[in-house]
Amino acid sequence: MAHPIPRNTRQKAAIRGVFEAHDRPLSPQEVLEFAQARVARLGIATVYRNLKSLVQEEWLTPVAMPGGAVLYEMAGKNHHHHFQCDRCHRVYEVKGCVPAVNRLGGSGFKVQRHEVILYGICAACRGRRRN
Amino acid sequence: MAHPIPRNTRQKAAIRGVFEAHDRPLSPQEVLEFAQARVARLGIATVYRNLKSLVQEEWLTPVAMPGGAVLYEMAGKNHHHHFQCDRCHRVYEVKGCVPAVNRLGGSGFKVQRHEVILYGICAACRGRRRN
DNA sequence: CGGCTCTTGAGATCGTTGTATCATTCTTAC
DNA sequence: GTAAGAATGATACAACGATCTCAAGAGCCG
Numbered sequence: 001m002a003h004p005i006p007r008n009t010r011q012k013a014a015i016r017g018v019f020e021a022h023d024r025p026l027s028p029q030e031v032l033e034f035a036q037a038r039v040a041r042l043g044i045a046t047v048y049r050n051l052k053s054l055v056q057e058e059w060l061t062p063v064a065m066p067g068g069a070v071l072y073e074m075a076g077k078n079h080h081h082h083f084q085c086d087r088c089h090r091v092y093e094v095k096g097c098v099p100a101v102n103r104l105g106g107s108g109f110k111v112q113r114h115e116v117i118l119y120g121i122c123a124a125c126r127g128r129r130r131n
Numbered sequence: 132m133a134h135p136i137p138r139n140t141r142q143k144a145a146i147r148g149v150f151e152a153h154d155r156p157l158s159p160q161e162v163l164e165f166a167q168a169r170v171a172r173l174g175i176a177t178v179y180r181n182l183k184s185l186v187q188e189e190w191l192t193p194v195a196m197p198g199g200a201v202l203y204e205m206a207g208k209n210h211h212h213h214f215q216c217d218r219c220h221r222v223y224e225v226k227g228c229v230p231a232v233n234r235l236g237g238s239g240f241k242v243q244r245h246e247v248i249l250y251g252i253c254a255a256c257r258g259r260r261r262n
Numbered sequence: 263c264g265g266c267t268c269t270t271g272a273g274a275t276c277g278t279t280g281t282a283t284c285a286t287t288c289t290t291a292c
Numbered sequence: 293g294t295a296a297g298a299a300t301g302a303t304a305c306a307a308c309g310a311t312c313t314c315a316a317g318a319g320c321c322g
Binding site (some may be wrong): 263264265266267268269270271272273274275276277278279280281282283284285286287288289290291292 | 293294295296297298299300301302303304305306307308309310311312313314315316317318319320321322
Binding site (some may be wrong): 067081085097104108110123 | 145146195196197199212214216217225227228229231232233235236237239240241242243244245246247248249250251252254255257
């Protein structure tokens with residue numbers, strides 16, 4: 001009720017496995033598709049339920065993208081940012097930062113954190129013709 | 132039909148006036164509220180219609196924020212970024228940039244543009260107690 | 263194994279945002 | 293001023309993502 005005793009289900013293990021196999025932020029739909037290769041009849045509701053509980057356990061972190069998509073990535077990573085491919089729309093992690101960005105706010109704003117999103121063409125799409 | 136002859140309506144003028152009076156990106160709801168001070172019975176559908184046409188005329192530019200909100204600001208500004216206040220959630224323009232951000236992608240990504248969003252507390256909210 | 267109860271799967275439902283409809287009002291040209 | 297038709301306002305509707313319901317299935321403990 002208030003504190004149900006959690007169980008280890010194949011579904012949740014499959015979802016964790018998907019994040020371990022793909023080192024980039026994933027959408028709920030992507031998680032569903034990848035995890036269905038491991039648990040055939042997996043449903044979208046189960047994906048949402050487990051994403052939520054994995055966030056509560058701090059095993060995942062939500063990544064809100066401009067446009068409204070909310071992706072998830074494994075928690076506990078060092079400070080980093082993201083790159084989104086204009087062609088395939090996949091999002092990748094970009095290591096490093098330019099600390100000077102926090103000074104962009106000048107004196108009028110008390111800046112506490114920041115997001116940087118790069119856009120362009122990813123290596124995979126550059127290699128191919130299209131998509 | 133294909134090219135209706137546009138007319139200058141009080142509503143559209145009011146909406147333009149709202150953006151000229153507030154030098155920051157505004158949500159459709161904010162536009163509605165501010166513009167209703169000028170045209171009392173203004174409806175939300177008219178706001179959406181005029182936002183769309185002002186974007187087509189390139190008088191406005193959409194600003195997609197993480198979380199899904201799409202705001203609008205006057206077009207033609209110099210390269211800049213945005214600050215969102217964690218308290219009042221208003222978004223402000225931040226002039227300047229750190230060009231080095233485009234190099235964060237390394238050699239794996241062909242970076243064509245970027246977004247920087249700063250978060251913290253705005254001057255107005257710092258002056259007040261709350262909200 | 264047996265059973266308690268947590269979790270799942272399928273679909274219905276919700277909430278939000280933006281669009282379509284259509285009678286009415288307003289702008290513009292003459 | 294008048295008429296043609298573009299724009300408005302009120303509301304219904306659509307689209308989408310996410311959540312809820314509940315019977316059925318499965319994990320865990322003894």
